[in-house]
Amino acid sequence: MLPFYIMLFLQLLIPVKSKSVEITRTLKQEGFHRDLETVLSFKLEKEIVEKLTWSCQLLLVENLPSGVYVDVDQLSSLPDNIQVLVDSDVDIEAPEYASPPLLVYIFTNLTSDRSSITLPVHVRYHRPSNVSEYAQILIENPKIYSTCLHLSDYENTEGIGAPCDNQNSSQCLWNRLQVLYNEGKSAISLQVPIGVEQHSLFVGATTLLVTMTGCVILVWKIVKKSVDLQMRKKQL
Amino acid sequence: MLKAVYTLSIFGYCVIALLLRLALIGYGEWQDRSLMVKFTDVDYKVFSDAAHYVHQGKSPYNRSTYRYTPILAFMLLPNITLTPLFGKVMFSVFDILTGYLIYLVLKHQKYSIQQAQMYSCLWLYNLLPMAVSSRGNAESVMTALVMICMMSLCKKQVVLSALLYGLTVHFKIYPVTYALTIYFHLSHPSSKTDHYMKKVLNLFLPNKDKVYFVLISVLTLVLLTVVFYHWYGWKFLYESYIYHIVRKDIRHNFSPYFYMLYLTAEQDSVLWMKLLVFLPQLCLVLAFSMKYYTDLPMSWFLITFTFVTTNKVCTSQYFLWYLSLLPLIIPSIQMSIKRAIVLTITWFLGQAVWLQAAYLLEFKGQNTFIWIWMAGLLFFTINFNIIYNIIEYYKPLMQVPSYLSKKRK
Numbered sequence: 187m188l189p190f191y192i193m194l195f196l197q198l199l200i201p202v203k204s205k206s207v208e209i210t211r212t213l214k215q216e217g218f219h220r221d222l223e224t225v226l227s228f229k230l231e232k233e234i235v236e237k238l239t240w241s242c243q244l245l246l247v248e249n250l251p252s253g254v255y256v257d258v259d260q261l262s263s264l265p266d267n268i269q270v271l272v273d274s275d276v277d278i279e280a281p282e283y284a285s286p287p288l289l290v291y292i293f294t295n296l297t298s299d300r301s302s303i304t305l306p307v308h309v310r311y312h313r314p315s316n317v318s319e320y321a322q323i324l325i326e327n328p329k330i331y332s333t334c335l336h337l338s339d340y341e342n343t344e345g346i347g348a349p350c351d352n353q354n355s356s357q358c359l360w361n362r363l364q365v366l367y368n369e370g371k372s373a374i375s376l377q378v379p380i381g382v383e384q385h386s387l388f389v390g391a392t393t394l395l396v397t398m399t400g401c402v403i404l405v406w407k408i409v410k411k412s413v414d415l416q417m418r419k420k421q422l
Numbered sequence: 423m424l425k426a427v428y429t430l431s432i433f434g435y436c437v438i439a440l441l442l443r444l445a446l447i448g449y450g451e452w453q454d455r456s457l458m459v460k461f462t463d464v465d466y467k468v469f470s471d472a473a474h475y476v477h478q479g480k481s482p483y484n485r486s487t488y489r490y491t492p493i494l495a496f497m498l499l500p501n502i503t504l505t506p507l508f509g510k511v512m513f514s515v516f517d518i519l520t521g522y523l524i525y526l527v528l529k530h531q532k533y534s535i536q537q538a539q540m541y542s543c544l545w546l547y548n549l550l551p552m553a554v555s556s557r558g559n560a561e562s563v564m565t566a567l568v569m570i571c572m573m574s575l576c577k578k579q580v581v582l583s584a585l586l587y588g589l590t591v592h593f594k595i596y597p598v599t600y601a602l603t604i605y606f607h608l609s610h611p612s613s614k615t616d617h618y619m620k621k622v623l624n625l626f627l628p629n630k631d632k633v634y635f636v637l638i639s640v641l642t643l644v645l646l647t648v649v650f651y652h653w654y655g656w657k658f659l660y661e662s663y664i665y666h667i668v669r670k671d672i673r674h675n676f677s678p679y680f681y682m683l684y685l686t687a688e689q690d691s692v693l694w695m696k697l698l699v700f701l702p703q704l705c706l707v708l709a710f711s712m713k714y715y716t717d718l719p720m721s722w723f724l725i726t727f728t729f730v731t732t733n734k735v736c737t738s739q740y741f742l743w744y745l746s747l748l749p750l751i752i753p754s755i756q757m758s759i760k761r762a763i764v765l766t767i768t769w770f771l772g773q774a775v776w777l778q779a780a781y782l783l784e785f786k787g788q789n790t791f792i793w794i795w796m797a798g799l800l801f802f803t804i805n806f807n808i809i810y811n812i813i814e815y816y817k818p819l820m821q822v823p824s825y826l827s828k829k830r831k
Contacts, residue, residue, distance in 0.1 A: 217787040258486070259464065275486065279671045281687070311673055314685050319789040379789035386685040389795060393682045394698050396799050397732065400806040401702035404728075407813050408709045 205229060205339045206366040207330055211374045218309040223302065224328065230299045238297050242334035245348060245360050246292040246303065252285040253323035254307045268303055269293040269352035282310040293351055296334065314381030321380045324373040331360035340364050432525050432539055436518050439546035443514035446556035447507060466558030469509060473498035483657040491593055491662050492650050494560060513555040517562040521546035523569035524749050527719065530576050532819055533753055541749040554742060561739065564594050565746035572718055575604065584635045588642025595666055596743065599707050599725050606715035608632045669735065674780055674794050677736040678802040681795035703732045717818050719750035724809060731805040757815035765808050772801035
């Protein structure tokens with residue numbers, strides 16, 4: 187009798203040991219147009235990998251900061267097994283300080299124990315500064331959800347209601363997966379060049395000086411220049 | 423063989439030019455299927471999607487970033503019902519039409535058939551418009567409209583040209599800058615003995631043609647606006663007119679004002695700066711309108727060239743607006759071949775310098791704002807130097823009365 191209670195007690199103390207998805211995030215390319223690559227690796231038994239079909243759905247929920255955006259037109263030409271839904275309209279011309287953060291749902295299917303998702307993101311213009319020539323943008327790690335039975339070992343207790351697919355016509359219950367991020371970092375960062383505020387006066391004055399001078403010279407030229415006629419080479 | 427080419431009529435040149443464009447469209451199909459880098463213009467999908475909505479009886483403005491007149495979506499309906507290539511073929515036909523109209527305008531200006539053919543070939547066999555229209559960009563519809571409008575004005579068909587002008591401005595707003603020069607153009611010629619003041623007065627005072635032109639073009643524009651507003655509501659007004667006027671894009675572009683506007687984007691109190699940015703555009707459009715109104719190609723070319731160069735936002739797509747008018751004025755620019763080549767090289771060089779700095783910013787993430795700005799000012803200077811030289815070496819075939827300059831004998 188006693189060992190049973192001890193066992194029960196111990197079971198309550200030690201949580202059920204569930205597995206974690208290992209996630210590696212990298213930003214490829216430089217400058218304003220980047221590829222945000224997310225690699226998910228699962229430790230699955232061979233039999234389960236063989237059972238994986240197109241119905242083993244994964245959902246990545248990205249919370250993109252206002253410093254970056256996704257181009258909805260570009261997203262429609264991603265590979266077939268990746269569908270993306272953005273929660274709001276995206277103004278691709280607006281600067282960072284006039285833009286809201288974006289909630290991006292990425293739907294994909296797990297067909298092996300490894301899945302790689304590349305999301306093209308673009309950097310917005312940022313407010314000029316007189317402290318640094320670059321601004322830093324932090325992109326948080328995504329939350330991973332699934333409806334797939336084969337991944338129950340990875341499930342966390344939380345579940346959310348989210349769109350079933352990128353058509354956004356119905357809601358599904360998604361189970362959140364336990365994750366382990368590479369090197370334990372909670373976000374990936376990138377640098378973006380920004381205008382130098384100290385340049386304002388010099389740039390403004392020089393620009394207007396050049397354009398006004400050009401304008402005055404041309405107007406002067408138009409007024410002074412008399413129009414002569416061409417000598418006709420042959421009579422038509 | 424060479425003789426056969428030489429004796430081709432304008433129709434022959436047009437047919438060959440069209441075949442070349444069709445071949446490019448065919449090549450584009452191959453590239454889109456085979457390579458990562460797509461040949462088709464991103465906007466082509468926008469037009470096609472808008473046509474799709476119209477086909478379903480919905481508003482073309484359901485497609486985000488559709489910022490054009492609904493007429494364009496109607497014109498592209500065969501994209502849905504016939505073949506997705508229809509639009510590209512249609513844009514190529516408009517492109518050829520532009521070339522043919524260049525020929526007609528030059529002939530109307532009493533240039534020889536050989537000259538008219540030669541200069542229209544500068545457009546028909548120019549790689550830039552060729553690529554633009556076969557990639558599915560609608561810019562050629564605009565160049566053709568501007569050209570038809572000019573042709574009807576040259577032929578003194580006031581009602582027709584007013585209808586076309588209203589339609590052209592409805593399609594894209596920039597030809598609104600030609601309004602003043604058209605108004606002056608419709609003045610009755612004043613006699614040589616007239617007093618200076620009388621001549622100027624004659625320019626501004628209305629006559630029958632001017633009243634007709636203003637009324638009909640304004641009515642056309644208003645009618646089109648009212649009809650489409652009735653059908654598609656506020657979204658039409660915003661996307662096809664207001665957006666283009668209030669557009670405040672601070673991202674890097676060829677404009678000399680780009681960095682200044684980026685640095686001061688959040689300062690609302692700088693009204694005087696806005697005025698100073700607007701002033702050169704206004705002064706030069708006024709000056710060109712008064713000086714060259716008798717020669718519409720010359721005045722429209724200079725107005726468009728300065729308007730694009732001094733605009734707050736300037737991208738390479740806008741260059742086509744003045745390049746389409748260039749073949750019309752080349753025969754009246756009497757500069758040496760050497761000078762013309764040097765000026766052309768500086769124009770390309772200015773863009774190359776800017777593109778290099780912009781590449782380092784956009785694709786390498788280096789802070790090159792100050793270099794992009796300097797390259798923008800350099801390109802501005804180069805463009806103004808070209809305009810200066812065009813004015814200097816301008817010698818038209820026809821009489822141009824001078825109101826702004828005192829005739830020196």
